[in-house]
Amino acid sequence: MRLRKRIVAWLAGAAAAFVATATQAEPVKISFLYPSPVADVGWAKQLDLGREAIEEKFGDAVESIVVENIPEGPDAARIMNQMVTDGAKFVMLGSFGYMNDGLRLARQHPDIAFIHASGFKQTDNFGTFTARNYEGFYLGGLAAGMVTESDTIGIVAAFAIPEVVAAVNAITLAVHKVDPDAKIKIVWLNSWFDPPKAQEAARALISQGADVLFSLHQDTPSVVNVAEAEGVYVVNTSSDMSAYGPNSVLASVINDWNDYFIESFQAALDGDFKGADFRGGLASGAVKVAAWNDDLTEEQLGTIKQAEADLASGKTHVFAGPLKDQDGNVRAEAGTTLPDQEIFGMNWLVEGVSGSLPN
C-alpha cells in the first residue's frame, strides 16, 4: 500500500517535472571544436574559457558540446556535421584548417552561426576571429629590451605564417626602441607541435647568448621549463604560464575570447548575427599581457603601461612608419601605418632581425 502510494507520488512528481520542462524553453545548443586537448594552459584552454563565459552568462539557456583534439581533415568534417545534426545553433571552429569544411556546412545551413579561428573567408553566417598578438608581443619586447644584459633576444617560433612573422617584427621593433644594439635571433621549428625540439631550440638560443626568450605558438610550457632551469627570462603565448616559471616568465601574452564569444552568441540568439572579420587586440581586450615579472622596476612597468594605453587608444601603432625590411626596402613611409591587410599577410622581416624567413 505504502509502496503504491510512493509510486503514485513519484509518477505525479515526474509528470509535474515533465510539464515544467516542456513549458520551459529548450536550451540552445552551442558546439565547440578544438584542434588540441584542453589542458591547464594553451590555445584550446583559452577558447574553452570563452565557452565557459557564455555558459556563465546565459546559464540554463545554453547547452554546450565540446569536442577536443580533432586533427584537421575528414574527422573534423564528420564531427562538424554531427554537431549540426544534433541541433547546434552556434558553432565555434578553433583551427585555421577547419575552414573549408566549415564554410561548406555554413552554406548548407544559413540559420546556424559559425565563428572560425584565424581564417580569412567570411559569409553571412560564417565569421572569423584573429588576435592582434603582435600588440602584446610589442609590450613583451619592450620589457625584454629593458632586462636583457647580453643584448641578445632569442625567439622560438613554430612556422613562418603571417601571424608569427608579425609577432617577430613587433618584438624586434620594441626591443630596438629600448636597446638599439640588441641582437634578435630566431629558430624556426617548422613544426606545430614538438615540445622536445622546442626545448632544444631554446637551449641553442641560450648557448648563443640569449638571456630573454620568446615562445611563439608553443601550446605547452616547454620553453618556459627550459628558461626556468637555465635562469633566463621568457615571454610566452596563449595563457598565463607564470606557475611553470615563477622566476623566468617575464610576461605572458594572453588571448581572451570571452567578450567576443558572448557578443557573437548574443547576436546569434537575437537573430542578427553577421559573419564578420573580428581582429581583437589590446583595445578590445582580446589580447592581454599579464604576469609581469617582479624584476621589472616601477619605472619600467610604468613605461610599458603607458605604451599599452597608447596602443589601445590608437595613439600609437606597432607598425608605424618609417619601416624598413631586412633588405632595406621601405615598407611604410614616415607618418603612415601599415594597413591591416599587410599586417595579416606579413611575409617579410623588419630591419635588424638576424636570420632569414623560410619561404
Added chain:
Amino acid sequence: MQTITFVLAGTMLAATPLLIAALGELIAEKSGILNLSVEGMMALGAAIGFIVVMETGSYWLAFLAGGLVSTLLAALFGAVVLLALGNQVATGLAVGILGVGLAALIGKPYESKTVPPMPRMPIPFLSDIPVIGPGLFNHVVLVYLAPLAALGLWWLFRYSKLGLIIRAVGESPEASHAIGHNVMLVRLLAVLAGGFLAGVAGAFISVASTTLWSDGMIAGRGWIVVALVVFGTWRVGRVMIGAYLFGIASIAELLVQSTGIGVPSQLLTSIPYVATIVAIALLSMDGRRIRLNAPVSLGRVYREAQ
C-alpha cells in the same frame, strides 16, 4: 652555456631515447618480427612514466612502469602476429595507433603538467673536464646506460647462445624449429623486450628530457627509430652511430639557425634526415652485405609445422 657544451649535451639528450628504442626494435627484427608500433609504445611509455613520477616521485619506478605497460602493448601485438598469424605491418600500424590513442586518453588529466627534472649523475673527474665534461658526463644515468646496453646487445648477438638462437629464428624459423627451438617463444620474448625498451625510451622523453607530458609529444620519433634499424642494416654498431648522428644533426640544425646564418630553415630542418641516411648509406654501400645482415624471415608469417 658554451656552444660546444650545448651541442654535446643536446646530442646526448636527443639521441638516448632513439638509441634505447632502436635497440629494442632491433631485437624484435633480428628474431624476424617487424614491429611498426614503436611510436605508440613510446607514447604510452611517456604517458605512464610521467604519471608515475607525478604520483610517486620515483623516476626509476617511472621507467619500470613505462616499460612494463609498453610490454603489455607489445604482448597484444605479439599475440596477434604470432598466435593469430596476423600481417605484421598492418598489426603494427594498428597497435601503434592504439598506443598513441591510449596514451592520449590516460594522459588527459596530466596534459601540459610538469614534473621536476630527474636528478643528474655527474661522473666524477670526467665531468670536471672543461667544455666536454659538462656536455658528455653530466647527465641522468640512462644516458650512460644506453651505449653500454648497445655494447651488451652487440656481445649478445655475436657471442652468446641466446643471441645466436634469436638470429637463427630470424633467419630460418623452419630450421630452428626442426632443431628443437621454440620459435614462437623466442619471437614473443624478443617482441616483449622491444616493447619494454620502447616504453623506457618514451618515459625518458617525458620525465628526463622535456619534463612535461602532452599528447603527440613523441612527434614521429618512433618512426625515426624504425628507420634507424633499417638504415643501420640490422647491426648494433651502425644503429648506434645512426642514433647519435641523428641527434647531433638535429642539434646542429637548431644551432645554425640560432646563430643567424642566412640558410633557409626548411633546408636545415631536413638535415638530420638527409645526413643520417647518407652516412649510413655510405657505411653500407655493399648491397650484398645488407642482404646478408637483413633477417631473412623478417615480416613473413610463420606457421608452425604440426
